[in-house]
Amino acid sequence: xxxxxxxxxxxxxxxxxxxxxxxxxxxxxxxxxxxxxxxxxxxxxxxxxxxxxxxxxxxxxxxxxxxxxxxxxxxxxxxxxxxxxxxxxxxxxxxxxxxxxxxxxxxxxxxxxxxxxxxxxxxxxxxxxxxxxxxxxxxxxxxxxxxxxxxxxxxxxxxxxxxxxxxxxxxxxxxxxxxxxxxxxxxxxxxxxxxxxxxxxxxxxxxxxxxxxxxxxxxxxxxxxxxxxxxxxxxxxxxxxxxxxxxxxxxxxxxxxxxxxxxxxxxxxxxxxxx
Amino acid sequence: xxxxxxxxxxxxxxxxxxxxxxxxxxxxxxxxxxxxxxxxxxxxxxxxxxxxxxxxxxxxxxxxxxxxxxxxxxxxxxxxxxxxxxxxxxxxxxxxxxxxxxxxxxxxxxxxxxxxxxxxxxxxxxxxxxxxxxxxxxxxxxxxxxxxxxxxxxxxxxxxxxxxxxxxxxxxxxxxxxxxxxxxxxxxxxxxxxxxxxxxxxxxxxxxxxxxxxxxxxxxxxxxxxxxxxxxxxxxxxxxxxxxxxxxxxxxxxxxxxxxxxxxxxxxxxxxxxxxxxxxxxxxxxxxxxxxxxxxxxxxxxxxxxxxxxxxxxxxxxxxxxxxxxxxxxxxxxxxxxxxxxxxxxxxxxxxxxxxxxxxxxxxxxxxxxxxxxxxxxxxxxxxxxxxxxxxxxxxxxxxxxxxxxxx
Numbered sequence: 001x002x003x004x005x006x007x008x009x010x011x012x013x014x015x016x017x018x019x020x021x022x023x024x025x026x027x028x029x030x031x032x033x034x035x036x037x038x039x040x041x042x043x044x045x046x047x048x049x050x051x052x053x054x055x056x057x058x059x060x061x062x063x064x065x066x067x068x069x070x071x072x073x074x075x076x077x078x079x080x081x082x083x084x085x086x087x088x089x090x091x092x093x094x095x096x097x098x099x100x101x102x103x104x105x106x107x108x109x110x111x112x113x114x115x116x117x118x119x120x121x122x123x124x125x126x127x128x129x130x131x132x133x134x135x136x137x138x139x140x141x142x143x144x145x146x147x148x149x150x151x152x153x154x155x156x157x158x159x160x161x162x163x164x165x166x167x168x169x170x171x172x173x174x175x176x177x178x179x180x181x182x183x184x185x186x187x188x189x190x191x192x193x194x195x196x197x198x199x200x201x202x203x204x205x206x207x208x209x210x211x212x213x214x215x216x217x218x219x220x221x222x223x224x225x226x227x228x229x230x231x232x233x234x235x236x237x238x239x240x241x242x243x244x245x246x247x248x249x250x251x252x253x254x255x256x257x258x259x260x261x262x263x264x265x266x267x268x269x270x271x272x273x274x275x
Numbered sequence: 276x277x278x279x280x281x282x283x284x285x286x287x288x289x290x291x292x293x294x295x296x297x298x299x300x301x302x303x304x305x306x307x308x309x310x311x312x313x314x315x316x317x318x319x320x321x322x323x324x325x326x327x328x329x330x331x332x333x334x335x336x337x338x339x340x341x342x343x344x345x346x347x348x349x350x351x352x353x354x355x356x357x358x359x360x361x362x363x364x365x366x367x368x369x370x371x372x373x374x375x376x377x378x379x380x381x382x383x384x385x386x387x388x389x390x391x392x393x394x395x396x397x398x399x400x401x402x403x404x405x406x407x408x409x410x411x412x413x414x415x416x417x418x419x420x421x422x423x424x425x426x427x428x429x430x431x432x433x434x435x436x437x438x439x440x441x442x443x444x445x446x447x448x449x450x451x452x453x454x455x456x457x458x459x460x461x462x463x464x465x466x467x468x469x470x471x472x473x474x475x476x477x478x479x480x481x482x483x484x485x486x487x488x489x490x491x492x493x494x495x496x497x498x499x500x501x502x503x504x505x506x507x508x509x510x511x512x513x514x515x516x517x518x519x520x521x522x523x524x525x526x527x528x529x530x531x532x533x534x535x536x537x538x539x540x541x542x543x544x545x546x547x548x549x550x551x552x553x554x555x556x557x558x559x560x561x562x563x564x565x566x567x568x569x570x571x572x573x574x575x576x577x578x579x580x581x582x583x584x585x586x587x588x589x590x591x592x593x594x595x596x597x598x599x600x601x602x603x604x605x606x607x608x609x610x611x612x613x614x615x616x617x618x619x620x621x622x623x624x625x626x627x628x629x630x631x632x633x634x635x636x637x638x639x640x641x642x643x644x645x646x647x648x649x650x651x652x653x654x655x656x657x658x659x660x661x662x663x664x665x666x667x668x669x670x671x672x673x674x675x676x677x678x679x680x681x682x683x
Binding site: 117128257 | 279280281282284285288289291292295296298299300302303304306307310317478481484486488491492493494495496497498499501502503504505506507509510511512513514516518519521524555559560563564567612615616618619623636637640641644645650653654657658660661664668679
């Protein structure tokens with residue numbers, strides 16, 4: 001069995017390499033964020049650890065209001081998640097359970113919208129928000145529906161379909177209305193699916209760039225991905241601050257991934273795997 | 276089971292979804308299609324709306340008439356006799372015009388007869404004033420230049436229809452910048468998706484083995500996918516930086532590039548940089564989708580293959596790959612469409628540069644539409660993109676047989 005031992009070692013080397021490649025950027029960003037700016041440039045640029053580690057970069061970006069954009073991101077992402085989950089569970093229940101004319105068309109439409117280049121809605125949405133005086137506001141959350149809702153409906157339909165129909169039949173015999181059946185019987189059973197949808201919607205809104213970039217030029221309403229890039233154009237190459245801001249905004253993502261990896265993986269699979 | 280009409284109760288559950296889709300997806304899409312038939316540019320007042328017939332900016336016109344009368348009153352003080360009377364008459368005519376249109380709604384339609392009448396009025400006024408000016412060469416008038424400016428503005432109040440039909444689509448076919456960005460988009464999409472498929476497959480096959488440490492790999496794989504693209508692009512732009520970038524220096528010392536600055540400042544380097552950053556971010560996603568496909572393959576089949584004496588390579592190509600095809604096609608379709616509309620990554624990393632070498636269709640469309648406020652032509656570029664996306668989806672669904680909707 002000597003051969004198998006070698007195979008095992010080779011396998012672990014490959015795994016270690018993969019981990020290294022995937023994690024290296026995060027590692028490098030983190031070590032840079034503790035370097036004073038004179039160590040980031042010039043001959044010391046490629047030294048791994050700072051000779052004189054400092055928290056100055058963090059202080060500066062916090063002074064520049066990075067936490068305000070984290071707050072904006074939270075407000076926008078949480079409200080998007082709330083209404084998208086509500087709307088998608090209502091409609092996905094009907095789409096998963098009932099058969100009616102036009103259903104395939106509706107499902108294809110939803111799928112089609114998720115495939116469309118986002119750019120097609122940007123111009124008209126900008127005009128719409130301009131006319132409604134919604135530029136530079138949290139109103140951007142409604143525009144997020146066009147990117148988050150199709151996927152949310154898709155994930156929810158996949159989950160509802162897995163719930164045995166017998167549950168509803170029992171509820172129906174007991175005299176529950178459709179609303180009661182959904183709220184009292186199906187929803188509790190479907191909670192894991194609801195949760196998955198919520199996580200996926202949250203991540204998608206948290207990561208959204210194009211719409212906020214276009215609609216919220218005002219720094220006071222910018223979300224994290226936009227604000228952090230504004231840091232670069234304003235102060236062209238202050239990598240220390242940029243890396244510190246990056247670390248600050250990546251931490252919430254890391255926590256979400258560690259806590260909810262099961263839901264995330266199941267959300268990715270919805271619709272993507274033929275069972 | 277036969278299909279019925281939808282009941283009112285069922286429909287009520289769908290209403291919020293339908294409303295949101297209608298307002299924030301369908302309406303904007305229809306708008307974009309409409310925009311594409313107009314020369315619609317919001318930074319030019321003669322093209323800042325969708326005018327199917329000649330329109331008239333009455334309020335601005337009335338204001339201009341007022342200015343004409345006002346400026347002429349200055350000139351009148353310098354003259355006497357017939358010229359004075361003539362300018363007084365012109366001023367009175369302009370004042371009358373001002374009164375006619377002062378209270379009209381801002382922008383309205385203009386009938387051909389009215390258009391001609393107003394056009395003639397402007398020409399006449401300018402001609403009469405200039406005649407007086409020319410006759411009195413010795414007099415230094417106050418407002419000669421201003422009258423000319425105002426006359427031009429009056430002409431721009433008559434707004435010609437900016438409906439152009441398919442003219443902008445024809446222009447697109449002659450637009451080399453469009454074909455350049457199409458080329459960049461196709462190159463970026465093809466190379467990054469191909470790399471992601473191969474690397475993702477390797478990663479999926481590794482993750483599919485029940486070995487110690489696999490959980491950590493799976494968790495780690497989610498992280499690049501989960502962080503915002505705009506943030507990861509920024510991270511990479513630091514690592515590609517010619518001065519302080521660790522990756523740029525690493526590639527330079529490996530001899531892949533001639534010097535660290537080349538990474539983002541040369542056409543090929545920037546494209547490679549964008550592709551590499553995309554591969555890093557989305558390979559794990561591809562791997563997880565493929566892994567899910569691998570996991571529904573019956574383990575017993577592997578045993579049988581082993582008993583039949585098939586080696587690992589043979590097993591992979593004759594059994595795993597065909598069984599994985601449905602999940603693989605779906606993953607490929609999603610990734611291809613995603614890569615085709617790439618915006619965040621490249622806009623942050625290179626902004627489409629250097630010299631437009633990484634400008635993709637999304638970036639070109641955005642620059643035209645939002646950067647230059649040219650909504651008409653921007654919409655044309657976007658609609659061309661949609662046609663390509665539809666062609667890609669058609670290819671996957673009809674030709675390769677990708678199943679997306681199963682109505683059981």
